[in-house]
Amino acid sequence: MLYSHVTLLMLRVMDVVTKTSVQQSARMLVAEIPGDIQIGALFPMHRQIAGAEGCGAIWEQYGIQRAEVALLTIQELNKILPFRLGISIRDSCWTERIAMEQTIAFLREGVTQCSCCQTAGCQKKANPVVAIVGPAKSSTTIAVQNLLQVFRIPQIGYAATTTDLSDKEQFGYYLRVVPSDAWQAMAISQLLMHFSWTYIAVVYSAGNYGEKGFEAMERLTHAPGIDVCIAHAQKVKTIGENEEFENVLLVLNELNPRPQVVGN
Incomplete structure (x- = not known):
């Protein structure tokens, strides 16, 4: 089983490496x-x-601002720490393949460091990373964790909320700092009970985050004491075209009687 897992992982790594091109050099820049x-x-x-x-437009709120906060935090910590803490920030572009590519770049740097300078012209390279923060999306985080745990490198998730990542047997080198989707599903079910919404439609995103969140909410609607009917469930692409969302709205408007809409 372990051999099979490692083999599949290495095939995935090779797929990422072979798709790397010169045109991707811009996103390989490091802060x-x-x-x-x-x-x-x-x-x-x-x-x-x-x-x-691929990488599209610059994402100020989710990317640039978080990077600026990370850099500022490191600068402030270095004012009080007895050692110097460093950070290397790379672009995940909100995609699994590019996040894997960037993770491989981190690992490659870690195994190509020179430990000391023995000649006058040698310049010691930066220290290899000892842990990785992120990425943001649940499915991307799982892909990165599957790679990092092979090398026993800890990973800290700041936004991934899938319940799968709470499984310490499967993801032993992962630490989350945000609650899982199980708590979100409980909060939604309490809102349904508070407003007496018993007939609902659910719109959720494709991928680990939306699908696992919907499964958790579906289980709660069948729990004792909760009388809620899911009249319609619609899965949409994480990044879809306007036409797809317009079609979802048309379907919801045709439902009779019209249910309350819950997004996930």
């Missing part, structure tokens, strides 16, 4: 503060292109 101990970070500096795994 870095060097330190005695170096951590890595994956933020979506660019949006994902709809229907593709």
